[in-house]
Amino acid sequence: MSEDYYERLVDEDALAAYLADNLGTVDEYEIERHQAGHSNETLFVTWGDRELVVRRPPPGETADTAHDVIREYRVTNAVADTGVPVPEPLLACEDHDVIGSDFYVMERLAGDVLRDEEPDRFAEPEHRRRIGEELVDTLAKIHDLDYEAIGLGEFGRPDGYTQRQVDRWGKQLSWAFEVTEDERAVPDLHAVGDWLRDNVPEAHPHTLVHGDYKLDNVMYGPAGGRDASPDKQAGDARGQPPELVGVFDWEMSTLGDPRADLGWMLSYWRDPKDPEPSIPELTTRFMERGGYPSRRDLVDRWEERTGYAFEHERFYRALAVYKLAALGEMFFRRYLEGNSDDPMYPKMEDRVPALAARAKRIIEGDEPL
Incomplete structure (x- = not known):
């Protein structure tokens, strides 16, 4: 800097x-x-x-x-x-x-953000299971809040949230394509966008949504970590099960569709059966190891905790990957226009088509929960 x-x-x-x-x-x-x-x-x-x-x-x-x-x-x-x-x-x-x-x-909180690798202290099956359970239980708590009672009744427009998501990200892609399609086209993304527009759920629950809820936007401490002394929090906590002590990065939060939050979180969660990641440089893979819950486990637990069914699951999971692809395509446009020196941006030439192919696999049932 x-x-x-x-x-x-x-x-x-x-x-x-x-x-x-x-x-x-x-x-x-x-x-x-x-x-x-x-x-x-x-x-x-x-x-x-x-x-x-x-x-x-x-x-x-x-x-x-x-x-x-x-x-x-x-x-x-x-x-x-x-x-x-x-x-x-x-x-x-x-x-x-x-x-x-x-x-x-x-x-400032003390603990671990799990981004590149799991901490050694969590590398055992019971702790791995709890990482996933704490992640989805906290999302369920967010979705279970009475947003009127906590003063957020005017925080957003939950009606039509999901349709607006599809429209917004389609417009973002159109902006990127103005430049990138001269370099290479991504026909799969057009097909995915058309499918999403044709399959927007007619109705959805209205809850507070985080908007960017995923594993590396939360922090884990040892159990009791929020109340533990700083020395205990920062010290060797091997044997202490993980406790989610903080949710960060709320700038995209609003009132909307909780299933979109769940779909976004699931788009980052890997199962051992999954194909190679679309963007290997930015993909966390340690949850493929034994002991971590599967995506299906996380969905079952979210449904149990919230009382909502994860209806239209292919739609919400495909929407999440479509949004990731749109972000990547916007990065690629900025690279082509000379507006970034980020070494990841030129890689979007190949990574975005890979994301589009993943979204199609989800839609067609070839990348199941």
């Missing part, structure tokens, strides 16, 4: 003054940028003996749904006392004189 970009990201003195006014003065103050590649920027802040997180949009971006951190603060604050585990939200600031954008501050 360039020094110029960091200076656009945060004014250290102004942020320190704001935190001092709201949290009290301290002797120790440090900032570290978290570079995990999320939509919004994440800063780790040491404030005396407290570890904090600051979330803000990327510099220069307008605050659309994907970058609306005040919206993210609002939903996190609303669910904080419901049993859905989230970092404790502390402050929200819309004064751009502080760091140049809206931002919010929350407590």
Whole structure:
């Protein structure tokens, strides 16, 4: 990260003054940028003996749904006392004189985000089973919330959510195709889009939805981790079963269709019987090992916990992969136009057709739950 970009990201003195006014003065103050590649920027802040997180949009971006951190603060604050585990939200600031954008501050949690490999401490069948169960149980808690009672009754328009998802991602693909189809076409994606438009469910439950719920957007600590001492949380917790202690990245949350959330989560969950992944560089595969629940196990548990049936499962799973393909195609357009130096973007020339083929397999029943 360039020094110029960091200076656009945060004014250290102004942020320190704001935190001092709201949290009290301290002797120790440090900032570290978290570079995990999320939509919004994440800063780790040491404030005396407290570890904090600051979330803000990327510099220069307008605050659309994907970058609306005040919206993210609002939903996190609303669910904080419901049993859905989230970092404790502390402050929200819309004064751009502080760091140049809206931002919010929350407590930092301790634990593991399971992205590339499973922690050694979880590498046994009982712990692996619990990782999957905690993941789906927490999603069920989100879908079971009374969003009116927690002040989110005006948080979105649940009617027509699923149709809007199909329409929105179709438009995103059309934008990408304006450039990418001169390089190579992806006829399977057109076919998948047509099938989705023809098969949108007529009705769906109305719940709070996370919008980007998957394994690497949650954190696991040892059992009792939220209440354990920092030393215990950060130390060797071998033998302690995993407990999901935090759900992150709520910027796409709204009121909508819980089955779309489940389909998205399942699109990232691997079964041992699955074909080779469409994007091997970005695919987590350790849940193919013995002890992890299957996708069918996760669906059965979600249905039991929520009381909803996962109807139209091929539609929701194909929609998730269609969205992933649309993201990849937008990346490919940006690469072709010279607007990115990300080494993954040119690989989308082949990876997006592979995703389209996967969506067709799901539709045709060749990649079952």
